[in-house]
Amino acid sequence: MTTWTTEERIELASASLDGDLTLAEHATGLVLFAHGSGSSRQSPRNRAVARDLNRRGLATLLIDLLTPHEEATRDLRFDVGLLADRLVGVIDWLRVQPATATLPVGLFGASTGAAAALVAAAARPESVRTVVSRGGRPDLAGPALIEVRAPTLLLVGGDDQPVIELNEQARNTMRTRAELRIIPGATHLFEEPGALEQVAAEAGEWLTAHLTPALR
Template sequence: MGEVGLAGDVVVPAEPRGVVLFAHGSGSSRHSPRNVAVARALNAGGLGTVLIDLLTPAEDEVDAVTAELRFDIGLLADRLAGVVDWLASERPAGTAPVGLFGASTGAAAALVAAARRPDLVRAVVSRGGRPDLAGAALGQVRAPTLLLVGGLDEQVIDLNQEALNQLTAPAELRVIPGATHLFEEPGTLEQVAEAARDWFQDQL
């Protein structure tokens, strides 16, 4: 991405129905066990996945102390848009259409990137996300968007409802009963993975 290189894990099944780029949340990485679990479910559903570190190792060291970069939605969206461009130019998944999966603050970055690449990003899913942090970009998103929130994550439900009201693209807010912010309760992450897989299969 310009002067920096980003580490990523790319999995592409034979004849992928689409490829999904993951944007992890604050303080996380491409090794996030929750995102890895969702990615495996998408792979099993015939979708390619790209899990990428949006910060360099040096930036991660700074962020671990200051926490300033994990909330820099503009920077993270720039990096995501750059990876979308890479998928379009290098074509590791061929001509498969692109979707974005964002968690926590990564959901805002995913939506901003989708607004910046309306001809390339065809679907977005947010898990326990903060889409409200995407601000004015919400009204510019053209990709169908699914917002998944835990039923016990009441504050984030309200923030997602506010974001839903600002989205002009086809969008849906779905609440996973009994789940908290990290979807650690038995069976809740599996519901997220299933909903995301179905959304991407339908939209891509």
């Protein structure tokens, strides 16, 4: 699969954000990543998942939702509303770029980024086809959870018990198709041998199934 990556500066009303856009030859969809607090688009875990998605024929956009100055302000890392607003702005940007305008969009969120992804999916139901959460905190999406229409996959480590319970509650709250899958023996960051590979496989199958061009 031929891919190529470009560095993008995305100008939003509230900030200029840096991202890495990887396009795949004959891509069937695009996955926008929302990293967790304290992480960035350089996250080795998200980049590993993105590479697997590229091999499956999906384009990816890894982006810093906070500027370097904002990242130094710890409270903003947990401002789900701000992060979701930024994601919505990026989704709107993707919809008008010639290279991505026709690609169905999925969101991949980790930790607090998963909550922001769910809020953004609720805000842009016509644009977001599906959501995947990795070790996410969907509970932080608040009332937006019941507004999400995109099918959602919740991936949690089997040894991440508090987060399993929060994801179970979120799944039971959501009104769309939501599946909770446990990665046996994995902790919150999926650092155990083979854990991240299983995350990539589960996410890849789900996203490939849901990101197909809309029939016209």
